[in-house]
Amino acid sequence: MNMAFTAEDEAFQQEVRGFIAANLPPALARREAMGFHNDRATVTAWQTALHRRGWTAPGWPVEFGGTGWSPVQRYIFERECGLANVPEICLIALSMVGPVLCRFGSPELRERFLQPILRGDYWFCQGFSEPEAGSDLASLRTRAVRDGGDWVINGQKIWTTDAHMADFMVCLARTDTEVKPQAGLSMIIVPMDAPGVTVRAIETLDGDHHVNEVFLDNVRVPAGNLIGEPNSGWTQAKFLLEHERTHNAYAGMLCRYVARIPALIEVGRANGLPEAQATEYRRRHARLAIDVEALEWSVLRVLAGQPGPALGAAASALAVRGAQCLLRAADLEMAILGPQVAPAFRPEDGVPMPAFAPPAAAGRTTQYLYWWAATIFGGSDEVQRTIIWNTLYR
Amino acid sequence: MDFTLNSEQTMLRDSARRYLAQAGGASWQGYAELGWLGIAAPEDAGGLGGGMADLAILAEELGRALAPEPFADGAVLATRLVDRLVVGHSREALLGEMIAGTRRLAAALYEPGRRYELAPQTTAVRDGGGYRLSGTKVLVMDGAAADDLLVTAALDGGVALFLVGREQAGVDGRAYRTVDRRDCADFRLDVTVEADRLLSGNALDAVEDALDEARLCLCADMLGGMDSAIEMTAEYLKTRTQFGQKLATFQALQHSVADLFIDADSVRSSLLRAIPAFGGERAARRKAVSACWVNTFETAKRVTGMAVHLHGAIGFTTEYRVGHYLRRAIVSERLFGDVEFHLARYMEG
Numbered sequence: 212m213n214m215a216f217t218a219e220d221e222a223f224q225q226e227v228r229g230f231i232a233a234n235l236p237p238a239l240a241r242r243e244a245m246g247f248h249n250d251r252a253t254v255t256a257w258q259t260a261l262h263r264r265g266w267t268a269p270g271w272p273v274e275f276g277g278t279g280w281s282p283v284q285r286y287i288f289e290r291e292c293g294l295a296n297v298p299e300i301c302l303i304a305l306s307m308v309g310p311v312l313c314r315f316g317s318p319e320l321r322e323r324f325l326q327p328i329l330r331g332d333y334w335f336c337q338g339f340s341e342p343e344a345g346s347d348l349a350s351l352r353t354r355a356v357r358d359g360g361d362w363v364i365n366g367q368k369i370w371t372t373d374a375h376m377a378d379f380m381v382c383l384a385r386t387d388t389e390v391k392p393q394a395g396l397s398m399i400i401v402p403m404d405a406p407g408v409t410v411r412a413i414e415t416l417d418g419d420h421h422v423n424e425v426f427l428d429n430v431r432v433p434a435g436n437l438i439g440e441p442n443s444g445w446t447q448a449k450f451l452l453e454h455e456r457t458h459n460a461y462a463g464m465l466c467r468y469v470a471r472i473p474a475l476i477e478v479g480r481a482n483g484l485p486e487a488q489a490t491e492y493r494r495r496h497a498r499l500a501i502d503v504e505a506l507e508w509s510v511l512r513v514l515a516g517q518p519g520p521a522l523g524a525a526a527s528a529l530a531v532r533g534a535q536c537l538l539r540a541a542d543l544e545m546a547i548l549g550p551q552v553a554p555a556f557r558p559e560d561g562v563p564m565p566a567f568a569p570p571a572a573a574g575r576t577t578q579y580l581y582w583w584a585a586t587i588f589g590g591s592d593e594v595q596r597t598i599i600w601n602t603l604y605r
Numbered sequence: 606m607d608f609t610l611n612s613e614q615t616m617l618r619d620s621a622r623r624y625l626a627q628a629g630g631a632s633w634q635g636y637a638e639l640g641w642l643g644i645a646a647p648e649d650a651g652g653l654g655g656g657m658a659d660l661a662i663l664a665e666e667l668g669r670a671l672a673p674e675p676f677a678d679g680a681v682l683a684t685r686l687v688d689r690l691v692v693g694h695s696r697e698a699l700l701g702e703m704i705a706g707t708r709r710l711a712a713a714l715y716e717p718g719r720r721y722e723l724a725p726q727t728t729a730v731r732d733g734g735g736y737r738l739s740g741t742k743v744l745v746m747d748g749a750a751a752d753d754l755l756v757t758a759a760l761d762g763g764v765a766l767f768l769v770g771r772e773q774a775g776v777d778g779r780a781y782r783t784v785d786r787r788d789c790a791d792f793r794l795d796v797t798v799e800a801d802r803l804l805s806g807n808a809l810d811a812v813e814d815a816l817d818e819a820r821l822c823l824c825a826d827m828l829g830g831m832d833s834a835i836e837m838t839a840e841y842l843k844t845r846t847q848f849g850q851k852l853a854t855f856q857a858l859q860h861s862v863a864d865l866f867i868d869a870d871s872v873r874s875s876l877l878r879a880i881p882a883f884g885g886e887r888a889a890r891r892k893a894v895s896a897c898w899v900n901t902f903e904t905a906k907r908v909t910g911m912a913v914h915l916h917g918a919i920g921f922t923t924e925y926r927v928g929h930y931l932r933r934a935i936v937s938e939r940l941f942g943d944v945e946f947h948l949a950r951y952m953e954g
Contacts, residue, residue: 213607215881220606283606497952501875501896508874515608521870528867596863597856604839604862605853 214508216283223284227291234260240296244471246574246581248421249298251334251376258300258331267329268305270454275313275321276329282514286462290507293463294470303373304328304335306455308381311398311447315439320400324379338368338382338401338425339448345370346594348383349392349445353427355384355399355437362386362399362437364407364430370588374410374423377403382427383448386441396444400436401427417581418555452589456526457510459589460533465503468540472496472547475571479547495543499536506532524602527595534585534592541579552576608877614662621666630672633750636680637706645684645818650700652684657818657883661825661876668826669833671929673787675711675746677822678940683710685815686755690766690804710768711751713742713792714812721942723812727794729758729765735799736760738767741791744940748790749780755804756794757812766808769798785932810887817894818883820941824876824901827937830930831869831905834912837927838862841916858915865911868904875900892954895947902944905934 216224236256242249261267269285271277280288291297309328312321327333344351353366364384374380380401387395401408407430413422438447476484476492484492509529516522545552551572586592610618620639628635636642644659646652653659660681667676680703687699687710702708716726727740738758745754754776756767769776775796783789805811839862842853852858875897882893909931913920920927938944 213881214877215884216606281606493952494948497948498899501899501948501951502871504878504893504896505871505874505900508878509871511606512608512874512877515606524866525870528870531867532871593860596860596867599863599866600859603866604843604859 216287220283220287224287224291227288228295230264230266231291231295231297234264235295235297239298243298244296246578248419249300251301251331254298254300255331257298261300262330267300267331268309270306271309272313275309275325282516283511286507286511286514289463290466291463293461293465293467296467301328301331301334301373302455302458303337303377303381304333306458307337307451308335310454311381311438311451314450315398315443315447317435317439319435320438324400333379334373334377336371336374336377336380336403336423336425337451338371338374338380338427340370341367342369346591348448349396351383351385351396353382353384354388355382355386355397357386357434358431360434361431362434364399364401364427364432366427368425368427369422370413371410371423371425372421374403374425375412375420379403380408380425381438383444386437386444390442393445395442396448397441398438398444398447399432400438401430401432405430405432407431415581416583417577419577419581453526457513457529459530459585460506460510461537461585462503462507462510462533465506465533465536465540468537468544469496469500469503472499472540472543475544475547478571479549484547484549492543492547495539495546499539499543502532502536502539506536521603524599527590527598527602530589531592531595534582537582537585538579541575541582544575545579548572548575610662614659617659618662618666621663622669625666625670625672630667630670630674633674633679633709634706636674636676637704641676642680642684642706643704645681645688646700646704647688650688650697651704652700657821657880660818660822661880664822664825665829665832668829668933671830671926671933675787677819677826678712678746679709679751681822682712682815682819683755685818686712686766686804686808686811689811689815690808691768695801708753709747709751710753710755711745711748711771711790712755712812713745713748713769714757714816715742715744717741717743717791721946723757723809723816724764725757725759727756727758729760729767729803732797735797736767736803737797738769738794741793743791745790745792746940747788748792749778749788754792757808760803760806763807764809764812765806766804766812767798768802768804769794769796773798783936785929785936787936813891814887816941817890820894820898821876821879821883823937823940824872824879824897827901827905827934828869828872828876830933831865831872831908834909834927834930835862835865835869838865838912838915845917861911861915865908869908872897872901872904888954892951895942895951895954898942898947899944899951902934902938905938906931909934 239253239257266278268276269278269280269288273279312324341351355362355364380403382399382401383396384399385395386397407428409426411424412420414420476489480489513526552575556573641663643652644655648654684703691699729736729738751771754769754771756769758765773796777793778790780790842858843851845852879893879897882890913928913931916927919925
């Protein structure tokens, strides 16, 4: 057992910190700190800087442009990004599609997509969920039928993050209806500008636009766009979802909350927050910090692959705990800010905040609302609990 | 970073689990024969020079087995204090007897009406060539079985530590049992001791350092207890039939058990985070230990209580094992500072 950070780890932490300080545009960090989703235009400068440094894709194999970091280094990078208000950039291309192509893609697909993804030229969305296939993903009905040298795709996807700004969709479609549901699926890359692709925005409770409906109406793509062998999509989808199994703990984001809440309480004290309430909030903050510290170590345990049947269960556990902690953190911030969180605010609105609201108040409610999605995406909390039962106790 | 046990640690865990399952954990002499009493003792005194990880591995097994002997107090706290504060020949002799299980020491730190305050109201006054100790100590685990007490007392504005024979005149003990059926004692002290029984005139740091190791052992002990309670619960649900089907087929019950795992797994992470803190600065270690304590014992009541609940009425009987983890959770939490105490200590750090 050696469960402490080494001197090399600490040196790496300083290196990451220095890189972020030198390269993250302050306006981007401010926007991220306020809790708003970014689009391609706002993150381009940051992605370019990351690409120059070779740090765009920590999870990829080195030969395809990965960083070769140890699990601990990967975690340190995530934590430092969280603390410094670094936005997530094109998670689906970099953390999901990229690793799938490295593992299962043909040389042609790798050649065509990996470098543009690293550069930020190609953004992806993930066409998995459908109106009738949410937690029960294998029941999806979008069909891909072979026609000469093409696949012809018909169906509907929903909750598709970033579809409105993506260049491609990685689409999970049924290519064989004669076998059991999991065995008849394939993963196909669909250009979003192909004829027959229609994207419709869905406004979510946080007032933002990040998910969409995507309609696929006789969409024709070349046969070579199918990743790997036909009907191996379920294996690839599982690989894709497991590849970032610690992502939904949002440990870096939680470190950010833990770090900034004390100052928010002090600002509150100067603005009418009674000491007795402040004391209670400090206590809630400490309790949150203790749980977040534990969550960080849970992430490290999963990344390091501590052996045993509990590993998959531990990954599910940290997804559930992560969502719980995010909601507690965001709820605590709203409690501290009190009436200041009521006004609606979006940066694009150009509407000035009410005079009584400090800059810190903008986006707090938005973020709180958003974290309810964390109890659903990547497998709902109930799906995670069922995985835990089936893995450990059934 | 590496979370895997080395071969010695794996052997320690497996042999402890085997032994405790067969023999129970009620023999201090048995602990001595297995070498457990020497883990915290240094090699130059015949011990194993073990670290926090080794102690936690064993403590987890002791908790799983509901072992009644005071390992954290007698084999960790007392051993570390003697190692650090006793000087000269008597150190090795005393440690040798402790390792062999032939001499038992118990730490008498806490006082009535003082909760977890370590600055004592018990006083030490120079008396001839020695010291006169006056005061009351409470919650001394297995105090009645101890040969000697390690007693804190106020001396010249500092916190002094004395080694006091339990059977000496002026040591008035009252033995009782805790709600989890462990042996415990309070002591009224009005006793004169020789000058060489003063181990240190300024022992507070040593006591805090040793206590933190004992604290983490109790956290590990409780984690083992939670693990066992959850396993017992899942097994029970698989055997009990109601409404014509096994209880384990009901999703509400599956998810309740999964929630217990989720919470207990967070405690494991707190523990694994606190263990390496013993290699670092004191302030960071104090915080990490208190964080672990808060998470462990807040979680332990819920997990072991729910384990009772999920068993139904049988879980509420003393005959059935699962409820004893709940009892142990309530007592252990109060041995070296409770959840509120440690949350405050965490916030100070």
